[in-house]
Amino acid sequence: MGMWDQKIPSYIYGKQNIVRLILWTALFALLFINIYNPFSSTSWYKVSEFKFFVFSSLIILTGVLVVVLSRIILFHLGKRHAITVRTYAIWIVLEIFFMSLFYTIYTLVLNPEREYMEVFNDSAVNTSLVLLLPYSVLHLYFSYKENQTEAAVRQSVFSFYDEKNELRLSVKRSNLLYLESADNYVCIWYLNKGQLTKFMLRNSLKAIEESLADTNVLRCHRSFMVNFDQVKVIRREKEGVYLELGIEKVPDIPISKTYSEKVTRWFQTYSS
Numbered sequence: 001m002g003m004w005d006q007k008i009p010s011y012i013y014g015k016q017n018i019v020r021l022i023l024w025t026a027l028f029a030l031l032f033i034n035i036y037n038p039f040s041s042t043s044w045y046k047v048s049e050f051k052f053f054v055f056s057s058l059i060i061l062t063g064v065l066v067v068v069l070s071r072i073i074l075f076h077l078g079k080r081h082a083i084t085v086r087t088y089a090i091w092i093v094l095e096i097f098f099m100s101l102f103y104t105i106y107t108l109v110l111n112p113e114r115e116y117m118e119v120f121n122d123s124a125v126n127t128s129l130v131l132l133l134p135y136s137v138l139h140l141y142f143s144y145k146e147n148q149t150e151a152a153v154r155q156s157v158f159s160f161y162d163e164k165n166e167l168r169l170s171v172k173r174s175n176l177l178y179l180e181s182a183d184n185y186v187c188i189w190y191l192n193k194g195q196l197t198k199f200m201l202r203n204s205l206k207a208i209e210e211s212l213a214d215t216n217v218l219r220c221h222r223s224f225m226v227n228f229d230q231v232k233v234i235r236r237e238k239e240g241v242y243l244e245l246g247i248e249k250v251p252d253i254p255i256s257k258t259y260s261e262k263v264t265r266w267f268q269t270y271s272s
Helices: 015-035 038-043 049-080 085-110 116-156 205-211 257-271
Strands: 157-161 167-172 176-182 185-192 195-202 217-221 224-227 233-237 240-244 253-255
Touching: 015 049, 015 116, 049 085, 049 116, 085 116, 157 205, 167 185, 167 195, 176 205, 205 224, 217 253, 217 257, 224 253, 233 257, 253 257
Parallel strands: none
Antiparallel strands: 157 167, 176 185, 176 224, 185 195, 217 224, 233 240, 240 253
């Protein structure tokens, strides 16, 4: 699948982000035209500065209505169908076209002697700037916020994938207890409404260990991984070293010699 056929992120047509986009675009257009005077825009109409502000605001309001209608349609369309990058690019081009058309009509009404194509070309350039600049900034901002949200979710939830890399289970970090190897499966033990629950996942403990790197879920035995957020005690006996989770029906988890020093050192550092 090429880039143009990929689905756009849902945050682009999310309700709150659509409102932000409309308001920011309107504000940017107003400041851009009245303060920075692109392409000597004050010469578009032979009127006073105040009247120019009124006229430009009217044009901006009309343009915003185009964006409002466009984004409402996009919002409902995105709920029913996948919107590809190609479709979204065409969508923005159409927004620019219709806003340019509105501006052209305004100009020709006030200055009927001007040539249609000249006005439309100028309008297309100015409208592209008024839309594409805030759109670019906002889409970068939306992407940044979405990445932050996803990072926060990843930190609070452990996701488990099978050997085909398909998501099979997501568990809140505070609910995951331990994982136990069982032939070609891994038993994932967690709390569900306070009850000890087991989920069988077709995968290897080694693969899961790699996916949970840099988390508090550590390998402590050839057959076990433990969520150290849940560990209360490390107990040393003649038979070996064990982890106590202090939860009813959860057995003590053995620590093998291979992982003993690493796990003990990590636990002492983490506890302090």
